[in-house]
Amino acid sequence: MSAFTPADPHGNGKTHAGRRGAGDCIDTHAVENQPPEFAPRDLWSDDVALREAVSREGAGAWSVQVSAYGAVAGDALYALGFDAHRDRPRLRSHDRFGHRIDVVEFHPNYHTVMQTAIEHGVAGLSWRDERAGAHVARAALSYLHHQVEPGSSCPLTMTHAAVPVLRQAPALAEWAEKAAAPHYDPRNVPVADKRGITLGMGMTEKQGGSDVRSNSTVATPLSGDRPSSDEYTLIGHKWFFSAPMSDGFLVLAQAPGGLSCFLMPRWRPDGSRNAFRIMRLKDKLGDWSNASSEVEFDGAWAYRIGDEGRGVPTIIRMVMLTRLDCMLGSCAEMRMALAQAIHHTRHRQAFGRRLVEQPLMRNVLADLAIESEAALALSMRVARAVDAADRDAGEAAFARVATAIGKYWICKRTPAFVNEAQECLGGAGYVEESMLPRLYRQAPLNSIWEGSGNIQCLDVLRALAREPDCLTALQQEMSDVDGIPDAFIAGLAAAVPRTGESEARLLVERLALGLQAAALLRAGSPLAEAFVRSRLLGGHGLVFGTLPGDIDCETAIARALP
Incomplete structure (x- = not known):
């Protein structure tokens, strides 16, 4: 008896063509006129305009390194990005015992993506190999990466862009070196315990938006002696605080001498948690794999970079x-x-x-x-x-x-x-x-x-x-x-x-x-x-x-x- 010719519903053993029982499998159609999967693809080999630009703009010496990342991005990273976006970051303000921890948890794929990007130089190539053309090569890496996982580009970009700012303060040489290092360490531990770090930033406040000179966060010198003090405490808020699980953040605040730039780490130099609180994560239109937040500073320790009043x-x-x-x-x-x-x-x-x-x-x-x-x-x-x-x-x-x-x-x-x-x-x-x-x-x-x-x-x-x-x-x-x-x-x-x-x-x-x-x-x-x-x-x-x-x-x- 054919699977498509069900038994007589009256139970007499006879079959009736064209009648089906509830348990029978029906193949309604064949899938046709559909494209195959897009990936895996080699994003470097596919992109003649990129290959020409890398050579033309002076980064040909890095073509092997960039091409290798194009192959990784169009295969493994392309696949990882889907789950990293579907499972959005979650804020854990307290642990189960009631201790304040301010931790953001990510899908494991996010960390794999970040590790792969940092190891391939998306954040640090420009600073580890400062031959002419290095910024062009890193630009190509960033372009390839962003095609498949744009959310992680936020902390990668800020980590990369923070290095020349950190280098302005000799006391922060370790921070600059570790920001450029090809190592990713997502643990919530002090910088001294890490080989590589990431940076975020907090510029925007509720009342000012792009007008950062109207920022109201107050920076007070710890020593009370403004000209010689590099250490401050911060009291205030940030309306957009990007990548809140980073190891440190560049922030703008009003010091006695005017708007100034500071590095505010997650951990104080003595190994204790810094005094900032993540109030909530932003519910954004996109950029779902990465976290953005609102924070408050309650006497947070920070180190001034540059002169007071010269923050911008x-x-x-x-x-x-x-x-x-x-x-x-x-x-x-x-x-x-x-x-x-x-x-x-x-x-x-x-x-x-x-x-x-x-x-x-x-x-x-x-x-x-x-x-x-x-x-x-x-x-x-x-x-x-x-x-x-x-x-x-x-x-x-x-x-x-x-x-x-x-x-x-x-x-x-x-x-x-x-x-x-x-x-x-x-x-x-x-x-x-x-x-x-x-x-x-x-x-x-x-x-x-x-x-x-x-x-x-x-x-x-x-x-x-x-x-x-x-x-x-x-x-x-x-x-x-x-x-x-x-x-x-x-x-x-x-x-x-x-x-x-x-x-x-x-x-x-x-x-x-x-x-x-x-x-x-x-x-x-x-x-x-x-x-x-x-x-x-x-x-x-x-x-x-x-x-x-x-x-x-x-x-x-x-x-x-x-």
């Missing part, structure tokens, strides 16, 4: 480095969303053809590919400027203004970009089993963190008005390459001196497009002409997928993902 100038190098990582993170989210969209459309059929063969879909994918490569080209160019800033005044000026320009524009483009990639997958791109919802939740973060869009634009205006070298660096960057229309450059030159605050966004947008075009043209990218036509000459609509009909879409898509 003391951390300014950290700001530039974190802004660069915001650019790189947004580039990474674009890149992964694009790769997922191309992969899907190459295997999915509709109306008798693969999706990637449909003319309008090709336009969308090619447009995304052009945007993605332009973002990466500018970000890696800025990484080279950051790398050379200590040796070349012109590069320092370019890095100063281009980090704000790039951070504004690239981060602003990312949410719409990721949403367009989601649409390429249809409903599948809206389901949590895919990676696209996670990328979409993550996409707005970098435009907010380290200064929102308005802050970046106002910073650009200040730099152009007060630092003539910044304007000179931008002019040189766009005039030293063939292919940018003269009318575009002339329009920028005319706009700079007459742009007020209310018009700053449009100016910064145009500056960003000019810098992206220059980066693509200087790189000899086959996508440069399409970028200039669509972005600088007006051959583009307000959404992606509006390229001129004669653009070579096939080349753009093939270059984006083999």
Whole structure:
């Protein structure tokens, strides 16, 4: 008797074709017209634009190290990231006996991801090997890492960016050395007991937000002798306190001489717990694998870095480095969303053809590919400027203004970009089993963190008005390459001196497009002409997928993902 011909329900042993019993297995359909799994993939080998940028911007000596991480990121780390995001961090304010402990617990995958990243140099390469090009190599590592696990990029970025701040205080040499070390130790123990550490930061307060000069946290010298004291106690709060399980935190507080920068560790030098309390973890839109918190300081011990009243100038190098990582993170989210969209459309059929063969879909994918490569080209160019800033005044000026320009524009483009990639997958791109919802939740973060869009634009205006070298660096960057229309450059030159605050966004947008075009043209990218036509000459609509009909879409898509 066939399994599909059930017995007579009356129990007489007869069978009736077409009638099934409750316990029978029914194979309703075969799964077809679905793409295979995206991973494992080698994210380095897949990314010709990245490989070219690493070589072009002076980091070719690290290509073996970066390529090795691309293989790890596209395989093991890609898989680990899903559970690290599903199981969010939990705050344990007290142990079971009632003792205050202020511990944040993470999914074990999070710690594996952090360990892998730190051992491969995502946080410390720039400081352990300070040859020319090291910042470019680390930028490539950060870009690869962020594609698969963006939440952990927060403590990795802050640990990396804190090192030059810590180095300003000779007494904190051990902290700087261990922050750059290729060792990860998540234990909640004093720094003296660790080979490697992580850093967080606490700048933002409820009443001030980006206006850190309005911070109300009070720093009191322990000795009472302000000029000679480096040790302080802190009383106050922080509205956003990033990566609260880090070993130490850079914070801004009001000392007697004005707003100052401090290192506040989890543990005091005498081995006792420091006096800060985690009030709650933030319930965030995205960035779920990593914890953000609110804290209160109740006489917390801290060590001053730099002079009193010079808090912002003391951390300014950290700001530039974190802004660069915001650019790189947004580039990474674009890149992964694009790769997922191309992969899907190459295997999915509709109306008798693969999706990637449909003319309008090709336009969308090619447009995304052009945007993605332009973002990466500018970000890696800025990484080279950051790398050379200590040796070349012109590069320092370019890095100063281009980090704000790039951070504004690239981060602003990312949410719409990721949403367009989601649409390429249809409903599948809206389901949590895919990676696209996670990328979409993550996409707005970098435009907010380290200064929102308005802050970046106002910073650009200040730099152009007060630092003539910044304007000179931008002019040189766009005039030293063939292919940018003269009318575009002339329009920028005319706009700079007459742009007020209310018009700053449009100016910064145009500056960003000019810098992206220059980066693509200087790189000899086959996508440069399409970028200039669509972005600088007006051959583009307000959404992606509006390229001129004669653009070579096939080349753009093939270059984006083999």
